[in-house]
Each structure stands twice: as C-alpha cells, then as structure tokens.
Amino acid sequence: MVLHTYLLLAAAIFCLGLCVVLIKKNTVMVLMGIELMLNAVNLNFIGFSQFDQNLMQGQFFILFILVIAAAEAAVGLAIVLNLYNHFKTADISEAKTLQG
Amino acid sequence: MGIFLSKLATTNTMDFQIQLALVLLLLPLLSFAILFFLGKYLPRKGDITATLLIGIATLLSIYLFVDVYTGYDHYFQAEWFKLIKPEGYTTFTFSILLNKVSVMMLVVVTFIALMVHLYSLEYMEGKRNYQRYFPYLALFTFSMLGIVLSDNLLIMFVFWELVGFSSYLLIGFWFEKDSASQAAKKAFLFNRVGDFGFICGLLILWSKFDTLELSILKEQLTSVALTDPMLMLAGIGLFCGTLGKSAQFPLMAWLPDAMEGPTPVSALIHAATMVAAGVYLLFKIFFLLALPVLDFIAIIGALTALMGAIAAITQNDIKKVLAFSTISQLGYMVMAMGVGAYDAALFHLLTHAFFKACLFLSAGAVIHEMHHIQKEMFSQGHYFEFSTLDMRFMGGLRKKMPVTFMAYLIATLSLIGVPLFSGFLSKDAILIKTMDWASYQTNPFKYLIPAAGLITVFITAFYMGRQLIMVFFGASRLVQKYPAAGKAFDHASDPGIFMKLPLLILATLSLFPIFSFNPFDAAGSWFMLNVSAPGNHAELLFHYLVPFATILLGALGLFLAWKKYAQATSSLAEKKEGFWYALSANNFYQDYATKHYIEKPVLWMANKMHITDQKVIDGVLHSFVITQVIIAHIAAFVDKYVIDGSIHLLTYLSGKVADLFRKWQTGGIQSYVFYMIAAILAILILIIKN
Numbered sequence: 034m035v036l037h038t039y040l041l042l043a044a045a046i047f048c049l050g051l052c053v054v055l056i057k058k059n060t061v062m063v064l065m066g067i068e069l070m071l072n073a074v075n076l077n078f079i080g081f082s083q084f085d086q087n088l089m090q091g092q093f094f095i096l097f098i099l100v101i102a103a104a105e106a107a108v109g110l111a112i113v114l115n116l117y118n119h120f121k122t123a124d125i126s127e128a129k130t131l132q133g
Numbered sequence: 134m135g136i137f138l139s140k141l142a143t144t145n146t147m148d149f150q151i152q153l154a155l156v157l158l159l160l161p162l163l164s165f166a167i168l169f170f171l172g173k174y175l176p177r178k179g180d181i182t183a184t185l186l187i188g189i190a191t192l193l194s195i196y197l198f199v200d201v202y203t204g205y206d207h208y209f210q211a212e213w214f215k216l217i218k219p220e221g222y223t224t225f226t227f228s229i230l231l232n233k234v235s236v237m238m239l240v241v242v243t244f245i246a247l248m249v250h251l252y253s254l255e256y257m258e259g260k261r262n263y264q265r266y267f268p269y270l271a272l273f274t275f276s277m278l279g280i281v282l283s284d285n286l287l288i289m290f291v292f293w294e295l296v297g298f299s300s301y302l303l304i305g306f307w308f309e310k311d312s313a314s315q316a317a318k319k320a321f322l323f324n325r326v327g328d329f330g331f332i333c334g335l336l337i338l339w340s341k342f343d344t345l346e347l348s349i350l351k352e353q354l355t356s357v358a359l360t361d362p363m364l365m366l367a368g369i370g371l372f373c374g375t376l377g378k379s380a381q382f383p384l385m386a387w388l389p390d391a392m393e394g395p396t397p398v399s400a401l402i403h404a405a406t407m408v409a410a411g412v413y414l415l416f417k418i419f420f421l422l423a424l425p426v427l428d429f430i431a432i433i434g435a436l437t438a439l440m441g442a443i444a445a446i447t448q449n450d451i452k453k454v455l456a457f458s459t460i461s462q463l464g465y466m467v468m469a470m471g472v473g474a475y476d477a478a479l480f481h482l483l484t485h486a487f488f489k490a491c492l493f494l495s496a497g498a499v500i501h502e503m504h505h506i507q508k509e510m511f512s513q514g515h516y517f518e519f520s521t522l523d524m525r526f527m528g529g530l531r532k533k534m535p536v537t538f539m540a541y542l543i544a545t546l547s548l549i550g551v552p553l554f555s556g557f558l559s560k561d562a563i564l565i566k567t568m569d570w571a572s573y574q575t576n577p578f579k580y581l582i583p584a585a586g587l588i589t590v591f592i593t594a595f596y597m598g599r600q601l602i603m604v605f606f607g608a609s610r611l612v613q614k615y616p617a618a619g620k621a622f623d624h625a626s627d628p629g630i631f632m633k634l635p636l637l638i639l640a641t642l643s644l645f646p647i648f649s650f651n652p653f654d655a656a657g658s659w660f661m662l663n664v665s666a667p668g669n670h671a672e673l674l675f676h677y678l679v680p681f682a683t684i685l686l687g688a689l690g691l692f693l694a695w696k697k698y699a700q701a702t703s704s705l706a707e708k709k710e711g712f713w714y715a716l717s718a719n720n721f722y723q724d725y726a727t728k729h730y731i732e733k734p735v736l737w738m739a740n741k742m743h744i745t746d747q748k749v750i751d752g753v754l755h756s757f758v759i760t761q762v763i764i765a766h767i768a769a770f771v772d773k774y775v776i777d778g779s780i781h782l783l784t785y786l787s788g789k790v791a792d793l794f795r796k797w798q799t800g801g802i803q804s805y806v807f808y809m810i811a812a813i814l815a816i817l818i819l820i821i822k823n
Contacts, residue, residue, distance in 0.1 A: 051810065055803050063803075125802060132800030 039080025047073035060116060060125045064109045071102045150200060151209040151229055153193055158278045160190040164271035172264050183267040184250040187274065191247045194239040197231060202663065207231040210346065226346055230284035233663050234479055238281040238413060241486045242406050246274045248635035249401040252494055255631035256397055256501060262306065273299035277406050281413065286335055286345040293374065296410060297324045300402050304394040316390035323387035327377015334370025337363055351420050359423040368426040371418050379411025379463045382437045386723045388460055392452040396497030399452060404459050404493050405486035412463065412482050415470040431471025435585040438464030440721055442592035447718040450522045451496050454600050458548065459489060461589060465563055468582060474566035476666040481559035483660060484547065484648065488556055491544035491639035498537045498628045498636065499530060499604060509621035517615045524600065529609040533625040538605050540636040545601050547643040549594045549687045553652045555643050562655035565679045590683050594690025602698045653680060
C-alpha cells in the first residue's frame with residue numbers, strides 16, 4: 034500500500050476525532066474523541082514505519098502511545114467522575130465556571 | 134512657662150496670736166458654710182448658731198486687741214505659690230499683720246457684726262428669705278476681716294471684691310422689689326468703676342516692684358522718690374478704690390440707694406465697716422502717697438463732706454439722711470488722710486462706727502415701730518398707705534420709745550460733735566490737724582479745706598437736729614394727717630430686748646470716757662496716743678479755737694433746726710421751691726448727670742458699635758463667605774464634570790474593550806480547544822507559506 038492512503042485515512046480519522054472532541058456534549062464521548070485522535074496518529078506511525086524495515090521504530094512507538102493512552106483514559110475517566118460528582122451531570126458544556 | 138503650686142512654706146514661724154487671727158478669720162466663713170448648707174435643718178434656721186459664732190469671734194478679737202495694745206505687733210508671711218520665669222521665680226505670698234490699727238478694726242468689725250446679729254434676731258424675724266440673711270452677713274464679716282488682716286495688696290483686693298459681692302447680695306436682699314435689685318446693681322457698678330482704678334494701681338506697683346507685699350514695698354520705697362509719676366498714678370489708682378467703696382465724690386451716688394437693703398445691713402455695711410474699708414486702705418498705702426496725691430485726696434474728702442451734708446438737709450427718708458451723713462463723715466476721714474492725719478482719720482472711723490451703727494439701728498427700731506403701727510391700722514380696718522421710712526409721717530415718738538430716743542439722742546449728739554461725746558473728740562482731732570496742715574501751706578486757698586470741714590459741722594448739726602425733731606419731737610404727724618391712726622399710735626412702744634440691747638451698748642460706746650478721760654482732749658485719747666501720725670505739732674491756738682468754733686457752729690445748727698422745724702411739726706410738706714433745695718434734694722443731680730452724660734453716651738456708643746458690627750464687620754465677613762461659596766461651587770462643577778468626567782470616560786472605554794475580549798472567555802473547555810487548534814493551524818499555515 035502506498036503511504037498516501039495511510040496518511041489520508043489517518044487525517045480523516047484525526048479530523049473525526051477532533052470533531053467529536055469539539056462538538057460532543059457528553060464528556061465520555063469527548064474522551065473517546067481523544068482516543069480516536071491518538072489512534073489516527075498511530076496510523077501515521079504505522080504508515081511511516083514501512084520505510085524503516087529493520088528497526089520498526091514506528092510500530093514500537095505505537096506501543097508506547099497505547100500505554101500512554103490507557104493511562105490517559107484512566108486519568109480522564111477519574112476527571113469525568115469528579116466532574117459528574119461536582120456538577121451532577123456529565124455534560125461538558127455545563128462546566129463553565131471560568132466564563133468571563 | 135509652667136505653673137507650680139507649692140505647699141505653704143512658712144518664712145517665719147506662726148505664733149499664737151497669728152493662729153488666733155486665722156481662727157478668727159475662718160469663724161465667719163464656717164458660720165456661712167454651716168448656715169448656707171445646713172441652715173434649714175437648724176433650729177430657728179440657724180440664726181442662734183451664727184450669733185454664737187460671731188460672739189466667739191468678737192471675744193477672740195477683743196483678746197487680740199488687748200494683747201497687741203499691751204504687747205507687740207505680730208507679723209506672718211508665707212508663700213502662696215510660685216510662677217517660673219525665664220530667670221528664677223515670681224513668688225506670690227500672703228501675709229497677716231496684727232498691729233494697733235488692724236486689731237482696732239477687728240474689734241470694730243466683729244463687735245458691730247455681733248450687735249447687728251443680735252438686733253437682727255428680732256428685727257428680721259419672720260421676714261422673707263430669713264434663712265439666707267445670716268449666711269450673707271457671715272460672708273460679709275469674713276470678707277471684711279480678710280481686708281483688715283491682710284498685709285498683701287493682692288489678697289486684700291480679693292477680699293475687697295468679696296466685700297463688694299456680699300454687699301451686693303445684702304443690698305438686693307429683697308430682690309423681689311425692683312428698686313432693691315436696681316440699687317444692688319448700681320452699688321456693684323459704681324464699685325466696679327473704683328475697683329478698675331484699684332487694679333490699675335496694683336498693676337503699676339507690680340510692674341515696678343514685682344511685689345504687692347506692703348512690708349516689702351515699704352522697704353523698697355525708701356530708695357525711690359515718692360513723686361515718681363508712675364508711683365503717683367498708682368496712688369491715684371488705689372485711691373479710686375477708696376472712691377468707690379467709701380462713696381467719695383464722683384462715685385457717691387450708690388450709697389443712698391443702698392439703703393434699700395435691710396436696716397441692720399445698712400448699719401453694718403453701709404455705715405460702720407465696708408465703707409470704712411476705703412479709709413483703712415488709704416491708711417495701709419499711706420506711705421506711698423506723694424504730697425500732690427494727698428492734696429487731691431484732701432480736696433475730694435472735703436468736697437464729699439460738704440456735698441453729703443448739703444444733700445442730707447432735704448431728705449425725707451429717715452435712712453437716706455443717715456446715708457448722706459455717712460458719706461459726709463467718710464469725707465471727713467478721707468480729708469484727714471489727705472492732710473496726713475491718719476491717726477485722726479482712724480479715730481473718727483472708730484467713733485463713727487459706733488455712733489453711726491447706733492443711729493442706723495435706732496432708725497431701724499423706729500421703722501419697725503412705724504411698720505407695726507401701719508399693720509395695726511390695717512387690722513383695725515384703716516387702710517392708709519404711707520411709707521414707713523418717711524419722716525413726714527413720724528413725730529412724737531419720744532414718749533412712746535424712750536430707750537430708742539435716748540440712744541438716738543446720744544448718737545446724734547456724738548455725730549454733731551457735742552462735747553462729752555465721742556464724735557467731738559475725733560472730729561476735733563481731724564479739724565485741728567487739718568487747720569494745722571493748712572497753716573503750714575504756702576497756698577492760702579488750702580484754708581478752704583478746714584473751712585469746708587467747719588461748715589460741714591454746722592450743716593451736720595442742722596440736718597441731724599431736723600431729723601431728731603421730725604422723728605421724735607412734737608406730735609405725731611401721722612395722727613394729725615389721719616386721726617384714725619391715733620389708736621394704733623398709742624400702742625407704739627420700744628422694741629424687744631434683742632433690739633434694745635445693741636442700741637444701749639452702742640450708745641454707751643458713743644460717750645467720751647470710752648475713748649478719753651478728758652472730754653476736751655482728743656490728743657489724750659488712748660487711740661491717738663497709740664497710733665500717732667508724725668507731722669507738725671498743732672499750734673496751741675488751734676487747740677482752743679477749733680473746739681470753740683465747732684461747739685458754736687454745732688449749737689447754731691441745732692438752734693436753727695429747732696427754730697425752723699419745732700414750730701412746723703404739723704406741716705407734712707416742706708416748701709419745695711428754690712435752687713438750693715432742688716440741688717440738695719437731688720444730691721447735686723449726680724444721678725441725672727450719670728444718666729445723661731455717662732449712661733446715654735455709653736448706650737449711644739454701644740448702639741452705634743452694634744450697628745457698625747452688624748453692617749460693616751458682618752457685611753465684610755458675609756461677602757467673604759459668599760465669595761468662598763461661589764468659588765466652592767465652581768470648584769465643585771470642575772471636579773464633577775471635568776475631573777470625574779475624564780475618569781469616567783477612561784473606565785467606560787476600558788470596560789468596553791474588556792467586554793470585547795470577555796466574549797471569548799466562554800469557560801467551556803471545547804471552545805478553548807477550538808482556539809488552540811485554530812492557532813496551531815494558523816502557525817502551520819504561516820510556516821508552510823514561508
């Protein structure tokens with residue numbers, strides 16, 4: 034497969050994730066958008082790793098990112114839980130106490 | 134400059150006599166305090182207490198009198214307080230001097246006060262404000278004793294003012310009566326004028342010598358010429374105090390009005406003691422008076438003696454006759470001071486105190502009796518209003534009130550200066566010394582002064598004879614005018630024992646043996662022997678001439694009075710025409726002059742000053758204030774619209790700018806993420822473009 038395809042797919046998924054992050058009201062959905070964006074980046078790494086046949090640095094990097102994503106999900110869910118406890122809702126648009 | 138109050142430090146030891154004198158001084162004050170605060174709880178409102186305390190004071194003063202006359206003078210000086218000056222201290226002291234004159238004054242004051250207290254027990258009984266009467270008397274006695282004892286002019290001045298104040302209280306004792314409160318005010322104001330001079334004299338002495346202690350002044354004056362103009366001015370100033378207190382010529386009009394007070398008060402204050410304080414002051418300051426000042430004093434004294442006597446001739450009020458007579462006799466004393474015969478002046482003060490107090494108290498008895506007659510007439514249903522003081526309604530009281538008549542007769546003869554009575558001795562002493570003084574002067578006009586004295590003897594005999602005849606001789610003019618009063622008049626009698634006793638004692642003290650065993654020799658009296666003024670020895674001629682002249686003039690006066698009034702007892706009104714009559718009856722128009730030439734200009738000036746104050750000074754102030762207000766308004770406008778306006782504009786603008794940016798600050802996390810992405814994209818585009 035050519036690199037082109039990977040990059041386009043990754044960009045599409047990244048944009049989708051970004052849209053989810055920016056648009057969705059449910060905080061859990063926002064977290065999921067972030068996961069999507071991370072994975073879109075992963076696709077890029079995979080696409081580029083074909084130019085490094087011996088070392089597979091891109092694919093190994095993905096493993097790190099996955100671990101970080103798992104940790105991030107744990108922290109993110111904890112934040113969501115606290116957000117819910119505080120505002121009695123999971124709607125992120127309600128958390129506006131910093132409004133000027 | 135700080136002020137220290139230091140404790141009393143004795144500069145010499147206080148001996149027994151001084152301690153007694155202090156007790157004596159404080160006894161009347163104690164009496165005042167007790168009666169003033171506790172009087173209403175005491176039996177008879179405390180009058181007995183007051184009389185007892187004053188009796189003790191009298192005994193003490195008699196003891197001191199005997200002690201000083203058989204022993205030595207006593208002097209005590211102590212520090213009162215200090216003022217710090219840039220260099221050293223100014224020390225204020227007080228001092229007590231017991232010499233032959235001051236103990237004589239002590240006896241006079243306490244003794245007459247005791248007599249008046251006794252007399253008042255009966256006279257004032259049941260009168261309005263009885264409770265206040267005795268404390269006031271005690272306050273007066275205290276102040277008078279202070280004047281007598283103090284040898285420091287400043288302390289003396291303090292007591293001098295206290296005397297003026299208590300006199301004010303007592304003249305206005307029946308203050309519900311308008312005339313009484315007016316008289317009290319008049320007396321106070323006239324005294325104020327004199328005291329102004331007094332205080333000026335004190336200031337001059339202080340600025341010159343830095344002390345008002347008479348004993349120190351006396352030492353310092355040995356090195357200063359008496360004719361120093363400032364010193365003469367001080368002498369005149371101090372004499373002004375005498376003018377006021379002793380009712381001398383320009384300031385004499387208050388004393389006749391002061392007769393509005395109760396009669397015993399007139400006897401104590403306005404005959405025997407307070408008015409004599411002026412003479413006593415002259416004696417105290419005699420050493421600093423220069424010859425021209427003394428001449429001035431002699432002239433004022435002679436003039437007052439003559440004027441008082443002339444004014445007494447036409448008075449119909451029994452007390453006013455005595456008041457003018459007092460003025461005239463005080464004039465004698467001042468005249469004697471002026472010619473340097475302070476011994477004679479003080480001797481006359483002594484004898485005058487007794488016989489004049491006796492006259493006033495007897496007059497009080499007569500007034501008391503007239504009051505009784507009027508009261509009885511009212512109770513019998515005869516309503517005939519007449520003044521109980523008016524001699525035109527008296528007459529014929531000789532047989533009704535024999536004791537009063539005897540006392541009155543003795544005191545009158547003493548006042549006229551008839552031999553065998555005390556007044557003869559003292560008046561002769563004055564006249565002989567005055568004559569003597571005149572004979573040593575180069576200016577022959579100075580014979581006018583003894584001449585005025587001799588004429589006054591004649592007038593005194595005349596007006597006292599007139600009074601005696603009008604009050605006691607003939608038939609009662611009240612009954613003649615209003616026959617229905619006859620029954621009430623028949624019941625008239627001598628007063629009770631408390632009033633009779635002082636009359637008898639004082640009358641006895643007006644007889645010659647009390648003062649001199651030789652009734653014709655004033656110089657041989659114990660007082661003149663003990664207190665003798667240095668000076669020229671009287672020429673022997675005057676020793677015979679002057680008594681002869683006084684006897685003759687006195688007899689002539691009495692004879693004329695008898696001739697004029699003994700026949701005319703039935704006529705109620707006297708002839709009222711004639712310039713001299715009007716002059717005398719109106720006391721030389723002094724009240725008129727005061728009203729028109731002092732009171733009116735002063736009021737006119739005050740009025741003009743008031744208008745000036747209102748129009749000019751207030752106007753300037755008001756325009757100033759208005760200008761201020763206008764400026765303030767302009768300033769307020771500028772502040773409000775210019776300064777505040779620019780600040781408001783700034784805040785408005787910054788607010789608007791802030792609003793612009795505020796909208797971006799939504800608080801939603803998604804919008805922040807959006808901005809971030811947008812910014813990253815913008816940066817990427819910029820990087821790629823370049």
